[in-house]
Amino acid sequence: MFRSSSEFDKQLEKATSHLLLEPDWHSIIQICDIICQGDCQPKYAISAIKKRFYNQNPYVALYALQVMESVVKNCGSPIHEEVASKAFMDELREMVHKTTNDKDTLNILKAEGYTFPTLRESDAMFVADRAPNWSDGEDCHRCRVQFSVLVRKHHCRACGQVFCGKCTPKSSTLPKFGIEKEVRVCEDCFEKHNPDGRSGKEETDAGKSSSSASGEAAKAADKTRKEEELKLQEQEELELALALSRSEAEAKSNKDVLGKSHSPRTYSSPVKENPSAAKVTASEIDDPELARYLNRSYWEQKQQQEKETPNNHSSHHRERTDSSSKIAVMNDAYPSAPITTAAVVHS
Known part of the structure; x- marks a missing residue:
């Protein structure tokens, strides 16, 4: 009861607010529904609306009259019994007789030539289901x-x-x-x-069940879509990794080719075959111990040949230096007949 009365007071406050520019029909309908459902007693509702008639703000009083009209038209005989009481009618009569400004204004407007539509009783009749x-x-x-x-x-x-x-x-x-x-x-x-x-x-x-089912279907669709996007992203990353590895391999192969083409050529003297190794039969080669010793001797011989090669180059260089010095001495002794290096070399 108290909760319903508080809800009624809240809706009445909204429906009769002085900040409204036009009637708040939503709040007025809520007030009528509260009374029709029996959540608020008709006597309490009429007394609460009647208090709004004497508010100092004229807009509040005007909206209170609007609420009273809607309640009388829509809430049936319990409201009619409260409104038709002698005390309530006397209060309304005092409010009407308190001023005649409305009649004076109507007469002045008619005298100035304004026309007003005639009041028809059929327009004032209404039927309310209760x-x-x-x-x-x-x-x-x-x-x-x-x-x-x-x-x-x-x-x-x-x-x-x-x-x-x-x-x-x-x-x-x-x-x-x-x-x-x-x-x-x-x-x-x-x-x-x-x-x-x-x-x-x-x-x-x-x-609610249909909305929950639709929500679950939407969630399932979102989950499927996310899984597809994840698979597509993984596939794209794999393709990108393969492309990067392929490009790195191509770049490395190109670098090796260029390095081989620009590398200086080196000449080495042919290696003489060891006659003793050539005479080894197939049965001896099959022996692992013999094959190991043969391989060892081969590499020792190769190492010795590599040591002898720089000695030959150094002796040849010394011979060329001695010959050049001898040619210089002979030129000093016989300046008219110089001896060229080329002649000595080719001789």
Whole structure:
């Protein structure tokens, strides 16, 4: 009760705020729904709206009158009984007789030539659907079982008739009467307001399950897409690594070719074959010990030949130096007949 009253006060504060430029119909409809659902007593609602009539801000009073009009048109006889009381009517009469500015303004505008549409009673008539009042009885309206201590009495919010617990096992929302929460209804009214056989709660659960299923499908699709992207990325990285290794191998081979082409040529004297090694038969070569000794002697001979080669080059260089010095001495002794180096060399 207190929670509903606080919700009503909150919506009334929003609907009659002095900051509004036009009526807040959403809050006004919420106020009507709260009263129709029985969450707020009509007497409390009328007294709270009536307090807004005497606010110092004229806009608050104007919006309070707008809320009162909507409540009277949409909330049925409980509100009509509160509004039609003598005390409330006297207060409204005092408010109307307090000033005549509206009539004076209307007469002035008519005198200035402005025309106003005539008021038609058919435009002021309205029809509001409201939940019926509860009827009373000593037995169930459907199965005719007598109510007792064990058989409790229940009312259908849609038709207002009295039923037992077995005849009112279901609940449903009643948007036609402004009731948006689940309330107890009989089976006939449930089938009338829910042709598909599902209540508002079941529809909500079905919507949640469908949304959860769609969410799971979306998650599965995202997971599959991420896996495909990961596989594609791994394949691209592998291809890139192969291309890099291939390019490095090609660059290395090109470098080796260029190094071989620019390397200086070296000449070495032919190696003389060892006659003793040539005379070795096939049976002797098959012996591993003999093959090892033969190979050792071969490399020792090669090493000795390499040592002898630089000695030959040094002796040849000394001979050329001695011959050049002798030629220089002979030129000094016989200047008219010089002796060339080429002649000595070729001789």
